[in-house]
Amino acid sequence: MGGSAVIDDDWEFASSSNEVRTVVLVGRTGNGKSATGNSIIGKRVFKSKASSSGVTTTCEMQRTVLRDGQIVNVIDTPGLFDFSAESEFVGKEIVKCIDLAKDGIHAVIVVFSVRTRFSQEEEAALRSLQTLFGNKIADYMIVLFTGGDELEDNEETLEDYLGRDCPEPLKEILSLCGNRRVLFDNKTKDERKRYEQVQQLLSLVNTVIEQNGGKPYTDELFTELKNGAIRLRDQQIQVDSLKGYSKREISMFKDQMQRTYDEQLKRITEMVESKLKEATSRLEQQLAEEQAARLKAEENAMLAQMRSNDEIQKLREHLQKAEEELRRRGENRCNIL
Template sequence: MSSSAGVTSTCELQTTVLQDGKMLSVIDTPGLFDFSAEPEFIGKEIVKCINMAKDGIHAVLVVLSVRSRFSREEEAAVQSLRKFFGSKISDYMIVVFTGGDDLEENDETLEDYLGRDCPEPLKDTLEMCGDRYVLFNNKTKDESQKSAQLDILLSLVNEVVDKNDGKPYTDKLFVELKKGAMKLHDQTAEVNSSEGYSEQEISVLKQQFNKSYEEHLKRITEMVESKLKETTQRLEQQLAEEQAARLKAEANAQAAQVKSDDEIRQLREHLERAQRETEELRKQAVSGKCSIL
């Protein structure tokens, strides 16, 4: 939906079964690298997202809209994603463009949109993703179109899975969260299967296990927040340096233009003076006067 602020406020997991029997799980997230959000909130959402996908992520969908130009904020978000999770995450990324209905109204295709003054950062993003992208018409009522665009997306997901030999993306965060979850599961299962504890003792032990797991999550969240702040600071510094370099280049170009304009003006004045002198000499020659140069 159209909104001046993000529509998704927290991570949500939805699961469905495809026609071929495969289980598909999708985690919808808020803007995880939105500079306007507090690092503490983003850190908790990142941990929540990873906790929902303890076994790893098979594809990362970067959602953009054709209704607006690729902004500096979106460029920064993509860079933050790679800096936070590592450049390997690019092998799992697919760009999903929304707003296809707007292009259809203007009898345009996605290729028309991308070919019309496509900004270099967007070109770089698509290239980084292996040119894996798909356009979605969000308003269509045509079931065949809905099915077709979903098929394209799933084919790209399968392409990513094949490219990575079926191995999902994981890193230290995934490993640590999965380790904590497995420990909690094993401890709980052991207590449930034991006959040496009363119900009250089992309840107390489970509370202790859950508390231990919550402390484990808290430590990981703090680690994520620290890494996130570091990533954000580095990126903000990089963007500031790029902005300064761009302003300097523009200033140099402007100064060069002014210098060029001044040189052209001087040449024009010299030419006009030379033309006047030549015309004066011609008149003198016609009148029979002798001139010594």
């Protein structure tokens, strides 16, 4: 956000009848969100390069028009749920993302990479999404795996990769979103391949839209931001049509309206930050409890193994004593004979 959020002149308050699709890319830094956005748009519009610290520093939206005339808005996000991200930064960026989405989100594309192991951080990110936006957000989720070129080089499919060693939390996420998943190769120069994988993704987006009755995801934050923006736009139009006022007075009216809207944005941002801190605290406690439970289970397993080893050792000692007793008896018989 960082300053006044000005309403763009080309802001479209889209009706449900037009063919605008808004998708949001989320995921850990380095998973390939920006490269995926470039693949969807069909050209390099988002900054993307190999970097552990992340290239995307703020939410950004780009638009493309498909061959059939359908408009797709793609919102790229920074690593909003990286453990290193501060709540204040995350809160502002989430509000900015909602502000960019305007009329709602048609699909949340959760980006993973086959090049890196599924982490506890990513599991926590998905939980944060659900905490912030409710369980209904899962109805809009699509899982996208980048690194298709690496699987291809190893002559593997996505099914091979998932079947080889798929962590339980990832299985739960896939189950949660109806197993909607797609593999992307963002490095390919093959235009046909690039087109086909984008079409596969957009087909899943259309499936999500159909299953949700054609309605994008919205909540009270979307509604409040949109209504505030509409009021600001309408007020600015009314001020422009005022007669008998100087340019300076009209400018003052507009500045006051803008301040009112900025205050609204600030209040919503603080509300999101508070909710996020609460969610983070709850997640940290939950993860700590799970970690403690795992350690306890491992300790119990170790104790059980030790007890088992002790019992095996005792059995061996009994067996050895029995063998020695049999040997002595045999020797005694030989002596008697």
